Amino acid sequence: MTAAIDIASWILLTTGGLAVLVGGIGALRMPDLYTRMHAASVTDSLGAILVLVGLMLQGGLTLVTAKLAAILLFLVLTSPTSSNALASAALLAGTRPMGDRHGPDSGDTP
Amino acid sequence: MDILGLFNYWVFAILLMIGFYAVLAKKNLVKKLIGLALFQSAVFLLYITVGKVEGGTAPIFSATAEGDLFSNPLPQVLILTAIVVGISVTALGLGIVVRIKEEYGSIEEDEILEMDQQ
């Protein structure tokens, strides 16, 4: 049983690490602000979820797991919020997405 | 590992130089304060490095760390104090900068000097 949990946790951790890395590469290589934001925020959340769940499996039913759950909840709530706020701030300030052919007023303002 | 054994001290020296340079050479008052903060961080690094012991763990007893080797708590206490002192200096400095901006309309050291000489 412990072996199974270990294996599951390792798989989660590894894929989590991979997701994190992909997000990093995306944030570096994508062509404009919004695509970079997309790459960063989506994989950010995914990576965080995978890694933290992986750690929870390692922790077992303890206070540590509860704390990890708290972190997870916190990240899942705040990370998209930050990205959303940032994107809307950028949009309001007049940074247009690449390939956007419309005028500044047709944007999807929050 | 002999060279690497001194790596932290070297980073301390480099950071110290970078911060010190910013404080001396930059004319912008906020930039000076930023430089000062870097400069102080370098010192924090020095102290914490000093307290680390090979293979040790944080000096907090717990069931999971029974019988372990612990790093020295004293430098950590000192740096806790120093960090708080650092933020106090920064806050007061920023307060003065804001007042300077209100009185002079500028936060560049050379411009302020010029205004005072008139």
Added chain:
Amino acid sequence: MYYAVIIATIVTMALALTRALLGPSVYDRVLAVNMFGTKTVLLLAVASFLGGREDFIDLALVYALINFIGVLAVLEFFRKRVERNEAEESEVEA
């Protein structure tokens, strides 16, 4: 296996730092800082497991929290600045 995650996180931190250094806009930098912060949270969580001191997971929680407040402070700063000076350019030189 923890090492794999730590290495991935550290490399990602380096990538985020590169983005923060390159810019080009201030929003890119804020994005990079935010990303850097999240990676720090993960790194700390994994590192406390690696060091066998799982009870230090509190730190990761503080980092997550500070990160969020930081981003909101930046937003408020933008709002105040836009108000103060509508015409101000937000682009940054290289």
Added chain:
Amino acid sequence: MTELFGIFLLTLLVITAVAVVRAQNLFVAVMLMGIASLLIAVNFFLLDAADVALTEAAVGAGISTVLFLSALALTVDREKAPKTKVGLAIAVTVVAGLVIFYATLGEPRFGDPNSPVQTHVGPWYLEKTPELVDIPNVVTAVLGSYRGYDTLGEVFVVFTAGIGVLFLLGHGRVRRSLEEETRQNEGLRHYLIPRVIGQLLIPFIILFGLYVQFHGEYGPGGGFQAGAIIAAGMILYALLEGEKHALTVIPQKVLLGMMAGGALLYTTVGIAGMLMGGNFLDYSVLNDNPVIGQQTGIILIEAGVGITVTGTLLAIFHAFAARGD
């Protein structure tokens, strides 16, 4: 392996520091400074300084960034291109650097267990704390009791900074128009999502702050960290709901009372020790059992520290934020 991670992160730190100094946009410099702070904090963690890492994250990366941004909002965010010569500065810096490099060659190697630091004074704390104070976090024991006088001084440093900022900015100018005032005070109300999420989180942040405060004897934490976290939570509230609203919840007067009250509580505990037959800041005499006396003393003074730090940081933040130009 951990050492290698440390080296990698320190290298990143140096790169970041160079970028901070080079950035002409002050906002960018502050952002990069936030990254530098996080990097330093992670290094502290790898160097076994959990308490310091916690403080650096809350104070260095959090509060300090917020303060810098508040100040930038009141000044300008761009540095003028340097006109003057920097030769002397470079010369001084390089000479200082070379001297330090030379001297480091005589220092004990990283982590050396036989270095003077690991053989004198430090081990005494680790050895005696279970017997004399009996709390698991030795850092808190040293901070609160063995070197409690330092910590008292530190609380007064924070207090002085608070007084200073209030002295400079507390009695400001009057705002020009009512309309401007409302705009200035609205905070981030129009950002719906952050507002909802933020409000949801604030109670938990404060709760967590209290946990850090009272758990400081068992794990990383204590008055400073808790004070910074609670202050950060309240700052979040002020960001979301606007200055004015936040000030009606906790007015400046209360903050001033907290600033002084915490410091006075600390001093009073010290004097209590004196009155009960011990020396100043001797907690052993607070109870018939010296160990319990020590623990009581540490809890009380940590509470004092937490109150002062919360009050001061908030007062400073409000002094900046309320000073519209």
Added chain:
Amino acid sequence: MSGIDAHLPALQVVVPMLTAGFVVLLKQRGLAWAAASAASAMAFAIAVQLTMTAMGGEPITYEMGNWPAPYGIVLHIDSFSAVLMLIITGASTLSLLGGHASLDSQIALERQPYYYAAWLLAVAGLCGICITGDAFNIFVFMEISSLASYVLIAGGPDRRALPAVFKYLIMGSIGATFYLIGVGLIYLMTGTLNLADMELRIANVDDLRPIYLAAGFITVGLALKAAIFPLHVWLPNAYTWAPHVTTAFMAACATKVMLYILFRFDYLVFQGNLDGHAIQFTGYLLPLSLVAILVGSVIAMLQNNVKSVFAYSSVAQIGYIVLGASLITAAGLTAGVLHIFNHALAKGALFLAIAVIAMACRSMTLEHIGGIAKQMPVTFIGFVIAGLSLIGVPGTAGFISKWYLITASLELGNTGVLIIAIILISSLMAVYYVWRIVEVAAFGERDPSAPDVEISKPLIIALWIAVIANLYFGFVPQLPVTLATETSAILLEVTP
């Protein structure tokens, strides 16, 4: 000692600190002032009591929290600390008691509680430095006193106070951080923070390179804070634009406390343990102090603002103190420490006189103080006597320390003659810059647009107490001389 007496060392710091906490909460400005003055007077009384105990006898020690050294922090009070404590608390009490009216004219009423709280914290910080026996504790109290002094100076009504205080803040923080680096390096090599323990353990260190570096950092850092030439650039503007009462207090003691730490470290911790450490004095501090004496005096002669004149004169006077100490002889050290005491008397009195005069003038530039002597003769006479003490005329306190300095230089032979020549030239320059002010004040035309003379009795009384002290210690110098002699014995203990 028994009862409360045993706790006096701790109370020396705790009384002003505790009162500072209450003072901010007092809304009534008069009450804040009264509380601050009372606390300061109490600190003075404690300092006198401690001086009497420490003088001639064993140093007083006090274990904070009852933890033994080097694990806890230990207070350590000897004759050297006593000299500093006396001038800190004395200058503070006089300036506060007398400075009420002057402060009212310079600082907005609603800001005053903060100002008084900062004042008490400055007193607590400076006293804290003088009584502690722990290197890191010195840093903490140094920061309390520095932050508080920044506040005190920033209170100046002229906007030029702000850039001046910012410069002070930057240079002061660099100095403090240098000091912290130095302490860190010593800690790295010895594992202790207790000064006495350091002294013992440095002897066992194999590789002294980091210790030499630490000595360098500590000396430079403290030289910055003590405004030793050429690191004095923050001082003149800060003193000139600070509120007058602040200047009177700060000029009397702030830089001297930094010299106190410098001497403590250089003599007790390093001198006995480091080969060739004497070069730091003879090769570095001695020439610099001579240059400081000359340059400070020359610039003082060229200044147009009366406060700037005496601010630059302070740079020169700090030179005298360092000069005495860097002779590394018992006589030299005695002269240096004696000058710490006597210069505090002279400068404190001068700046108190300036505070009185400033209330009747639009500014303190020479053209605005013309003819002031006729309007306030009592103040003017006090000013002149204090000026004479600064110059070092026989019969005043200033003469005693200059005399000791010259005697100490004579022991050196040929170099001594050069030093004496420089001292004499500088004294002549002092005659010139004091005379310039006296001339304008006595014979100049009264500025017609000046505000009505508003004489503040308490301030004049404070001034005259300081003036009489100058005269008293000029004729009866036993107390400072005894303290100074004991200090030099303490500092030179390790190198007989």
